[in-house]
Amino acid sequence: MKDLTITGTYTDLYQLTMAQVYFLTGKNNDEAVFDYFFRKLPYEGGYTVFAGLGTFLDILEDLHFTRADIDYLKGIGLNEQFVNSLESFRFRGTIYAAREGEVVFPNEPVLRLQGNMMEAQIVETLLLNILNFQSLIATKAARMRTVAGDRTLSDFGLRRAQGTGGYHATRAAIVGGFDSTSNVKAALDFGIPAVGTMAHSFIQSYDDELAAFRDFAIHRPENCILLVDTYDTLKSGIPNAITVAKEMHEHSQQLLGVRLDSGDLAYLSKKTRKMLDEAGLHEVKITASNQLDEWVIKSLLDQQAPIDIFGVGTSLVTGPPDAALDGVYKLAYAHRKPRIKLSENLKKITLPDKKQVYRMINGEGNFFGADVITLADENVPDIMYHPVEPDKSLEIKGLTSEPLLHKVMDQGKIVFTPSLKEIAAYCQERLNMLPDEHKRFYYPHIYKVGLSEKLRHKRDEMKKYYKK
Numbered sequence: 001m002k003d004l005t006i007t008g009t010y011t012d013l014y015q016l017t018m019a020q021v022y023f024l025t026g027k028n029n030d031e032a033v034f035d036y037f038f039r040k041l042p043y044e045g046g047y048t049v050f051a052g053l054g055t056f057l058d059i060l061e062d063l064h065f066t067r068a069d070i071d072y073l074k075g076i077g078l079n080e081q082f083v084n085s086l087e088s089f090r091f092r093g094t095i096y097a098a099r100e101g102e103v104v105f106p107n108e109p110v111l112r113l114q115g116n117m118m119e120a121q122i123v124e125t126l127l128l129n130i131l132n133f134q135s136l137i138a139t140k141a142a143r144m145r146t147v148a149g150d151r152t153l154s155d156f157g158l159r160r161a162q163g164t165g166g167y168h169a170t171r172a173a174i175v176g177g178f179d180s181t182s183n184v185k186a187a188l189d190f191g192i193p194a195v196g197t198m199a200h201s202f203i204q205s206y207d208d209e210l211a212a213f214r215d216f217a218i219h220r221p222e223n224c225i226l227l228v229d230t231y232d233t234l235k236s237g238i239p240n241a242i243t244v245a246k247e248m249h250e251h252s253q254q255l256l257g258v259r260l261d262s263g264d265l266a267y268l269s270k271k272t273r274k275m276l277d278e279a280g281l282h283e284v285k286i287t288a289s290n291q292l293d294e295w296v297i298k299s300l301l302d303q304q305a306p307i308d309i310f311g312v313g314t315s316l317v318t319g320p321p322d323a324a325l326d327g328v329y330k331l332a333y334a335h336r337k338p339r340i341k342l343s344e345n346l347k348k349i350t351l352p353d354k355k356q357v358y359r360m361i362n363g364e365g366n367f368f369g370a371d372v373i374t375l376a377d378e379n380v381p382d383i384m385y386h387p388v389e390p391d392k393s394l395e396i397k398g399l400t401s402e403p404l405l406h407k408v409m410d411q412g413k414i415v416f417t418p419s420l421k422e423i424a425a426y427c428q429e430r431l432n433m434l435p436d437e438h439k440r441f442y443y444p445h446i447y448k449v450g451l452s453e454k455l456r457h458k459r460d461e462m463k464k465y466y467k468k
């Protein structure tokens with residue numbers, strides 16, 4: 001059995017059966033335009049961090065069908081001529097997208113893909129699979145970063161992740177503001193600092209805790225963090241860690257820290273800090289772990305817990321309580337005409353044609369709290385309209401604006417390649433521009449996304465036409 005490498009068959013079968021029809025009816029070379037957007041903010045929060053773009057583009061640039069793919073697709077009854085054509089399949093489309101790390105909002109196109117019908121359809125599943133997951137995890141990470149301030153956040157999640165999804169979860173965690181990871185593969189591949197402490201098993205395997213700490217410190221004096229809760233944190237773990245820290249000093253070495261992994265982390269971290277300080281070990285840091293999430297981190301800091309490093313696993317990489325971001329990929333233009341999808345639910349009617357999104361910036365250089373979706377070739381309007389409530393509008397005249405969608409792939413070639421570090425810095429820059437009321441956990445202020453008059457008119461006219 002072979003393990004996962006992403007090739008053209010990393011898609012849903014219906015994409016290929018639709019592509020086959022486009023091919024056989026001679027429609028595959030017409031331009032199609034799809035929008036990627038989501039409808040609901042995760043965590044009942046005020047924003048989503050857009051992540052995964054770099055991963056998606058890297059995979060897309062090399063995407064091809066292998067001999068085994070071709071043989072398999074013929075074997076399941078797809079048309080031979082169509083399947084043979086996939087031997088030379090390469091994505092040659094053009095993509096406009098928000099920068100990875102951008103703070104984005106429901107119903108606005110975050111990415112616009114323009115390609116031929118066939119290629120645009122085939123890559124849908126891959127795009128959604130990568131962008132939805134990484135955006136969910138980057139958002140979770142960003143929520144933790146906004147409450148952790150300048151404390152260190154480390155990803156400890158691989159063991160609890162949804163299978164190999166833990167690999168991309170680590171990348172997304174960095175986009176959203178984490179500093180480091182215990183995931184060695186992700187650290188290697190993405191250039192992230194790899195960090196780690198020790199497990200209970202290491203201490204349990206010794207007859208006494210002090211001997212375990214000593215061996216660890218002797219053989220790994222750099223970045224040494226001792227786990228202090230195996231037997232009794234305050235009566236055994238901390239006193240033994242202090243002994244080892246002092247022995248390390250005698251060898252001109254420095255104990256980096258201790259890790260608390262159970263009990264009342266506020267109480268224990270305060271007691272620990274006091275004991276370390278009384279021993280003159282002011283520089284020894286306190287790490288905390290054990291089912292942390294943004295709420296627990298916030299609570300601990302509200303309790304003035306002197307914790308320097310938070311190690312977060314399950315809640316970071318699995319993104320509870322939301323299992324997925326509901327991002328979708330909808331057709332906006334095909335065969336030289338704008339396209340629309342109607343719905344009984346007004347909110348679910350899609351926006352036709354090629355579009356741009358403009359973000360409004362206020363006088364202080366922060367986000368004004370409004371994005372307007374326009375037709376791609378339109379100037380920024382003076383007024384934006386509520387997407388579904390015809391009487392609501394907002395004047396945006398005179399505000400500075402920035403286009404959100406930029407070309408990131410041109411005819412199959414990546415044209416913008418920021419490093420993961422730059423993406424993470426961009427995310428923090430944009431989060432800093434987002435007013436605090438959109439970042440609070442309870443009932444955050446709603447960020448407005450509106451339509452230009454021209455786009456609204458086009459949608460409404462098409463709606464009338466298809467209703468007839």
Ligand SMILES: Nc1ncnc2c1ncn2[C@@H]1O[C@H](COP(=O)(O)OP(=O)(O)OP(=O)(O)O)[C@@H](O)[C@H]1O
Nearest residue numbers: 261262263264265266267289290291292296299300
């Ligand atoms: N002072 C605190 N304020 C808020 N939450 C805390 C505090 N201390 C710990 N927590 C969190 O409360 C939860 C405690 O869970 P639990 O009772 O399973 O841990 P525990 O007492 O350490 O048990 P175990 O020894 O089985 O790990 C964890 O999510 C932990 O991060």
Ligand SMILES: O=P(O)(O)OC[C@H]1O[C@H](OP(=O)(O)OP(=O)(O)O)[C@H](O)[C@@H]1O
Nearest residue numbers: 156199200261289290291292312313314
């Ligand atoms: O609680 P999470 O946020 O998921 O963080 C990761 C957890 O994984 C480890 O525990 P585990 O019991 O797996 O191993 P250990 O014996 O090394 O503590 C670690 O000690 C954390 O408690």
Ligand SMILES: O=C(O)c1cccnc1
Nearest residue numbers: 156182195196197198311
């Ligand atoms: O290095 C650690 O302390 C660590 C790594 C993974 C999971 N829990 C803890």
